[in-house]
Amino acid sequence: SAKRTGGSGYAFFEPHMNAGVRQQIELQRDLRLAIERREFELHYQPKVNAGTSLITGVEALVRWRHPTRGMLSPVLFIPVAERFGLIGALGSWVIDEACRQVAAWSAQGMRMRVAINLSVHQLRQDDLAKRISAAIAQHKIDPVLLTFEITESVAMEDAESTLQMFEDLSRIGVKLSIDDFGTGYSSLSYLRRLRVGELKIDRSFVQDLEFSADARAIVEAVIGLAHVLGLKVVAEGVETAAQRDVLTRLHCDDLQGYLFAKPMTPEMMTKWVEGDDAPGTSWLAKLATTR
Ligand code: C2E
Ligand code: MG
Ligand code: MG
Ligand code: MG
Numbered sequence: 001s002a003k004r005t006g007g008s009g010y011a012f013f014e015p016h017m018n019a020g021v022r023q024q025i026e027l028q029r030d031l032r033l034a035i036e037r038r039e040f041e042l043h044y045q046p047k048v049n050a051g052t053s054l055i056t057g058v059e060a061l062v063r064w065r066h067p068t069r070g071m072l073s074p075v076l077f078i079p080v081a082e083r084f085g086l087i088g089a090l091g092s093w094v095i096d097e098a099c100r101q102v103a104a105w106s107a108q109g110m111r112m113r114v115a116i117n118l119s120v121h122q123l124r125q126d127d128l129a130k131r132i133s134a135a136i137a138q139h140k141i142d143p144v145l146l147t148f149e150i151t152e153s154v155a156m157e158d159a160e161s162t163l164q165m166f167e168d169l170s171r172i173g174v175k176l177s178i179d180d181f182g183t184g185y186s187s188l189s190y191l192r193r194l195r196v197g198e199l200k201i202d203r204s205f206v207q208d209l210e211f212s213a214d215a216r217a218i219v220e221a222v223i224g225l226a227h228v229l230g231l232k233v234v235a236e237g238v239e240t241a242a243q244r245d246v247l248t249r250l251h252c253d254d255l256q257g258y259l260f261a262k263p264m265t266p267e268m269m270t271k272w273v274e275g276d277d278a279p280g281t282s283w284l285a286k287l288a289t290t291r
Contacts (some may be wrong), residue, residue, distance in 0.1 A: 015126065023074075024083075030066065031084070035090060042063075042098060042266075043060075043063055043064060043265060044263060044264055045263040046256070046260055046261050047059065047121060047234055047255065047262060048254065048270075049253065050248045053260075056254050057113030057147070058112060058269065059115040059117075059263075060115065061261075061263045062094055064077055074192050078090075088122070088125060091102060091121075091122040094130060095116060095135050096139075098116050098146070099139040102114050102146070103140060108270070109268075111142075113146075114146060114147070115146075115147040115177060116148055119148050119154070120154045120157065123162065124158075124161065128168075129165070129168035129169050132169070133172045135179065136174075136188065143172055143174045146174040147175040147197075147198065148169060148173065148175070149177045150181065151183075152180055152184035153180070163193060163194065167195065169195075172207040176198070177196060177197065178191075181201055182201055188205065188225070188229075192229060197231060198234060199222065199231055201222060202237075206219075206236065206237045207236055207239075209246045216250075219247070219250060222241045223250050232254065234256060236256050237252070237257045243257075
């Protein structure tokens with residue numbers, strides 16, 4: 001909503017817009033520095049098997065420890081990084097850091113599976129698979145321990161190039177997952193051609209499960225479809241025992257959400273797995289299904 005000033009001819013923005021634009025510009029300037037200064041951290045959120053409650057892996061979620069604004073959410077800075085061409089550098093840092101952590105957990109005797117989110121620009125980088133194999137080789141980790149999550153809408157956007165990239169990625173031995181599933185319009189035949197092993201049901205369906213017969217029907221159909229195609233199903237954003245119970249009844253494979261754990265630092269994660277925060281289960285028992 002730009003307006004024109006009386007006689008000067010300069011366009012200006014309304015105060016709230018002005019602040020928003022200024023904030024974006026400040027953010028992108030800070031982001032450039034943050035990449036050099038390594039102000040980012042990865043936090044890890046467990047996924048658990050619905051039937052056994054054993055941990056099956058974790059999702060890496062990036063946070064920015066901003067020097068003056070505190071801990072910032074990726075919802076705030078990933079779009080800015082995308083827009084200003086900084087996602088390549090940030091994404092490479094995320095991949096490298098996740099691989100380093102997988103190696104560190106391996107050294108502690110934990111064969112932890114880690115899922116990494118990819119954004120649209122990363123998926124369109126021709127050398128993405130090469131960069132990922134280089135990180136895997138550098139940290140000497142088993143590629144099957146890595147899963148890459150791509151949202152359904154991104155996967156659908158440019159189907160042919162996505163197919164090519166997924167083929168390249170699956171050739172290096174990593175796993176693939178479709179994130180926020182149910183919000184886009186994937187066709188059955190397309191899903192079959194993509195070499196994905198997993199669908200993650202979007203949080204919006206999980207939220208509605210207790211109250212909406214439609215949401216239940218959709219989730220049931222998605223799980224049935226995924227299983228026919230040989231895919232695993234993960235539900236994201238599980239917050240209540242009622243949601244967990246419905247999802248378990250519908251044969252959802254894995255569950256992820258605040259009901260089990262919030263994203264944690266690697267140190268907190270190790271403790272959680274060792275049972276400090278989940279009494280009665282040792283990490284050996286909890287890791288049983290990841291072997
Ligand atoms: P996502 O991949 O769908 O990740 C799930 C988001 O839901 C995370 O938010 C997680 O903290 C949050 N969440 C998990 N359980 C619950 C729950 O029970 N209730 C609610 N309300 N929320 C829950 P987060 O960490 O803020 O990340 C938001 C999005 O930012 C991610 O959505 C992902 O698209 C993107 N993102 C995060 N890390 C990265 C990254 O390293 N690279 C890229 N490209 N994108 C990332
Ligand atoms: Mg994700
Ligand atoms: Mg998701
Ligand atoms: Mg989501």
